[in-house]
Structures are given as structure tokens and as C-alpha cells.
Amino acid sequence: MSWRRPTYRTVDGERIDGAWCHVWRRSEWSEEYFVEDLVVFADGAVRCGERTDLAGLEKLLASGRISATRPDAPARPAEPPKSKWASRDSEPLTPDGFLLEVADLIEELSGRPTVVQRCHDAIQRYQQKPTEPHRLALRDAYLAVPPHLRIYVLGDMDRQDRPLRILTTAIGEAVDGDGPVVTPELRQEALDYFRRGDEGVRREEEQRAVRYADDPAGAGRPAVVSHQVIYPRGWPEEPDLFVLRNDYPVEIAFAGQTYASVLHGYWSLSAADATDSRRIREAPSGREAHDLGGRATRRADWTEVRLAVMAGLLRAKFTQHPELAEVLLSTGDARLSYTGYSESPYWRDVPDNRGRNWMGRLLELTRSELAWQVSWPTAE
Structure with a gap:
């Protein structure tokens, strides 16, 4: 029996954590069994084709409507009786034992001792x-x-x-x-x-x-989410978290050129052809630079160097504009989650295994470098 997680349900805006496993459920119309998900929640709710609780699960197990083991599994060949002390096998899984396991799982999910x-x-x-x-x-x-x-x-x-x-x-x-x-x-x-x-x-x-002597002593601040926002009437004058976005228009000097935003610099440097690179650099907006860059032929080594390029652009952006550095430093030690839809999952935080959140991670690195410069102004 293997419990899998995480899963949860929401009740009145509150997240109720759960776990689930496979069981065998008897059909209501025949004596055949099929595999069903049994989901157990921290508040004691149980779901297996129907909503019930621990007492209801006990009845389902006792009646044979649900089985923790495969009911039609072939019988194991008879073996010579073993000394219980010498045996290395666990006790067989029984309905009563499974019910005890579910009850204990509820204790664990609710934060009580198991x-x-x-x-x-x-x-x-x-x-x-x-x-x-x-x-x-x-x-x-x-x-x-x-x-x-x-x-x-x-x-x-x-x-x-x-x-x-x-x-x-x-x-x-x-x-x-x-x-x-x-x-x-x-x-x-x-x-x-x-x-x-x-x-x-x-x-x-x-x-x-x-x-682990350098581990943070506490849990740290809650994660800060950098949302992708569109401002039809122009960017606000007062700097806020939106300045963390790559399309925020701020002049950046990097690698011998000047770019109107991080996106301009990133996609211009990715282009294999000098003409494409110039057209991207001169694009009216970051989004247009992104579109032009996505259509251009990229450098052969771009996959290997793109993280270093992005890290360099971010370092230039925030060291050359102290007012933007203050916004980044104001996030403290919070994890930075860079979300959106325009950039690939490689760069942003996506709630599945595709999301790498490299933008959030590089912003955290840049923040640490800025903090180091503040604390150690004479360091080389």
C-alpha cells in the first residue's frame, strides 16, 4: 500500500490537505472489482466514489465493497510454517489493519502525533x-x-x-x-x-x-510573486514590484551596447545575425523585441550561455539604477516567483514540472549581490 501526495480540497477558502492510494471497489451492478482512488483528508473526510468518513470506510471494508488488497488475486502457494521470530515478512494487510492505517494518516495530515x-x-x-x-x-x-x-x-x-x-x-x-x-x-x-x-x-x-551552519535560522519571508501586468496608459511613475519584469523600460548598458530593457538585451544578444540583433535592439518595446528575437536565428551556443547573459543583464539593470535596486532589496529573503504567460516555462514559475523559475532564481542572486555590495562596500 503506497500513499501518494500532495492533494487537497478547499472548504470555505481553507485548504484541507490529503493523500490518496489505490484500492479495489466492487461494482454495484456485478461482483467484479475495479481500481478506485481512495482519498483521505486531514479533517477525517474520505472519498472513494462517494463521500464518507472513517466509520463509513469501516462499513465499506467490512461489507467487501472496498478492499485494500486485490480480491481476485491468485492464492499464493502454500509454504512450510515459519517461526514468527525468524520470519522477515510483515503481517498480512487486513481490513482492520488498513482502517488503523487510514486513521493514523488522518492524524498525520492534521499535524497530530502518529x-x-x-x-x-x-x-x-x-x-x-x-x-x-x-x-x-x-x-x-x-x-x-x-x-x-x-x-x-x-x-x-x-x-x-x-x-x-x-x-x-x-x-x-x-x-x-x-x-x-x-x-x-x-x-x-x-x-x-x-x-x-x-x-x-x-x-x-x-x-x-x-x-549546515550557514542555513537561515528562521523560515524566511513568504514568497513574493512577480506578476505579468499590462499598463495600457503607461508604466506607473512610482517604482514597485513591476520593475522586476524583463519588459520594464529602463536603459541598460551591457556588453558594449545600450538596450531599452532586459528583453531588448536578451533577444538582441541571442541573434546570430548582426542585422537581426540591431533590429531587435531598436524595437519600440520589450514585447516587440521578444517577438522579433523569437523569429530570428539564434547563436549556436545560446543554450549554453543564456543564463550568464540574463544574469549579466539583471546585474547591469539593478546596479545602474539604484531606485530599482531598492525595490528588489525590499523583498528581503523571500523566494521570488516569476510568473506570466509570455516567456517560456524555463524562465517562469509554472505549477508543474515544466516551470524552472530561472528568472526568480537569478533575481534572488542579483538581490544577494546587491546586499553584499551594501554590507561590504570596499570588497572587490
């Missing part, structure tokens, strides 16, 4: 104070994990959940009924396993603190 988190918390409490009440609480926390997921609780595919099964078994009893008899020494070995794991985590956190 059964695995509660189990790890119980392990910590027992390590700190290995009393019988804490051991029994650990056993309850472990048994609350859906049976088919228990071997994954520790994230150790060599030992699986065996150290936990040792701790949750009373001294003098055999683990799983057919495993080793728990002794004080065996229990201490299990506790040592968790102690070594905690020490490894602490060492990794210390190393990460050193390696």
Missing part, C-alpha cells in the same frame, strides 16, 4: 526510566501500530522490530511464543541497541549543525 511517533516517545520514556509501567506503556504504543507496518517502525531492515518485541515481552517469556526467552541480559542488549541509535542520531545532528 502511532510511530508515539511509539518512539514511549521508547524514550522507557530508556530514561526503565520501570514496568513504562514498559507496559511501550507495549501498548507498539501494538497500536497497524500490524502490517510494525516491522518498519525502527527503520532498520536488518533487525526490523525485534528489539521492540524483546522489550515488550516479559522476562521469562519467549518472544512471539517461538523466539528467545527474554532475560535481563537480552533486555539490556535491546536497550543498548536504542542507546547506540540515539548516540548515532546525536552525532549526526552535531555534524549537520556544522555542515
